Amino acid sequence: MAVEPFAEVALHMRGFQVSQLVFVAAKLRLADRVGDGRTIAELAADSSAHPEMLLRLCRALAAFGIFAVDDAGRVTQTHQSACLRSDASPTLHYAALYWSLPSTWAAWSNLHHTMVTGEPAFEATFGMPNFEYLKANPEQGAVFDEFMRHSPDDRHAAVAAAYDFSGAGIVVDIGGGSGGLLRAILDAHTDVRGILADQAGIVAGAAQTLGPQADRCEVMAIDFFARVPKGGDIYSMAQILHDWNDESCLKILANCRAAMNPGGRLLVIERVLETLSGRSLPMNFLSDMNMMVLFPGAKERTLAEFSRLFRESGLREPQIIPTRSPYSILETCLA
Template sequence: MSDLITPMSIRVAVTLRIPQKIAAGRLTAQALAADTNSDPDVLERVLLHLVSAGVLTRDDGGWFGLTRVGDQLLVEDDKGVNPDFLDLGTVAGRAELSFVRLPDVVRNGTIVAYSAQYGSSFWEDLGKEPSSAAHFDRVMAEGMKKRVQEIAESYDWGALGSVVDVGGGNGTLLAGLLRAHGSLRGTLVDRDAGPATRTFRDAGLSDRAEALSGSFLEPLPLGAGGYIVSRIQSDWNDAGVRTILGHCADAAGTRGKVIVVDEFAAEEGVRTDSETDLRMLMYYGGKERTMEQVRELAADVGLSVTSLGRAADWTIMELSSTAM
């Protein structure tokens, strides 16, 4: 329970691409050190620890190999970024190290650990690293792909006429809604419009969809029938969520809808995913919220729940202006 040595050794190995290099035939500590510009003695000592931890093997000739556990570290995307956020060269990998600030956060709940550790926010650093941003979008999109069809079928999106996907990433959700509802038009707003523009073009949806570079912390395009907030509310503190929902409410006016599409924490007070909840806290100062907590934040900006629907394990919460 006190071991930080093995997790850090694994992260170093992943960052240096040791599993991939072993799989490619660089089997000795000397060869691996030369290929990674590392100190041979120190690297060998780390690798020997990974042997004792069951991640690597080593034969009598000093050649290293991968165990079944080590084989799992070979999984990577087309940019060579480990999807489990083990690579310390990425924003997400560095974010894990912000957990050294957990005692400070426990004592002072207003500290955002990532910002305290690095002097800038997770989102600022993500914006500076295109490869990390692309990886982040892909991870989010993979989770959405599993649910987009059910989300599209579980609400009458076509009746809205047009929607704005607020912070919609690479456009996976919006593209799925447009494919399922032929009369629907959509706009996506996110920090970088490029990935979503490519998604819409590749799906043949450019005539009904556009992507705009912008921030949901600023005013949004006016007059759409619906404003979608999906997988965002847990990434921000209460003030941030109020700002996002407030901009949606202002843009929707009295006729439009604000639609939160998300998986909420259990109402009985036990976090359904405590690891994710703590990551939200440390990375962004956010939290995994219950449906009632989101309802209360929405009420603070003049929105009330008008309908609730289910799409597998997710909820579709429709909000409307209380000024109607």
């Protein structure tokens, strides 16, 4: 049944409440506990939740298709609730926890500040940049790290499937975190070796993420504003440029260009904003707003904006390679 415009907007206005329902479900690990079906009493005992309140939570979620609840109070899985299992692939479990972090919640509640000042709401709310805050609040930082490691949009596997890395020799992942993308590439291409390059504190836990591929990967602590390791055949950067303003992006790209061999390739993996009516993806624009809230000058970009950055960095116009995820691969090389 079609939703009337008035009712649709009214529901959007209360979206923050739905976010909290999903967050609490993830916090209680309900999707992991339901299995083939459990009673409210069983779920409440397992999760240390109040039985009556848990029943009401599950009924509310079921109204949105997340879980199903019968008249006897038995809860069963749906296709939507199964996405919240921590072992789903891809999983939304860690995304549900991240999007309702106290810091995320508070920064977004201050969106109006960004609209009238042009400054990120996060820094106005907490008095420090986002990444510094996460370092100072390790519990929330750990949630962010898990969110990045368990890409909810299947970005890592999607990139590895969409691009032919075979014969590349060495793939250098710049700002590659704990190695999620590089692990997917090495899993898919047994003839490739990797270099994982990021800040020392971030790559410290790379061995766990890389797993059996750790022996095929060198881990390097770097500052990509200072230098990028040489010797790669392919350089990749996933969700890096959207964190920074244009000036900072040009510095990062210049360092990549300086490290690249004449036949080297650079893969920039980002959302590409499509502004034509009827072709835009709402999640891409929500991501753009999130960048606005979190970091000064950060944003998602259109193809024209990426092309300008590449040109000014001495790189060729990019070739866009779509993936099955919301992310595209922008392939470029030395001009």
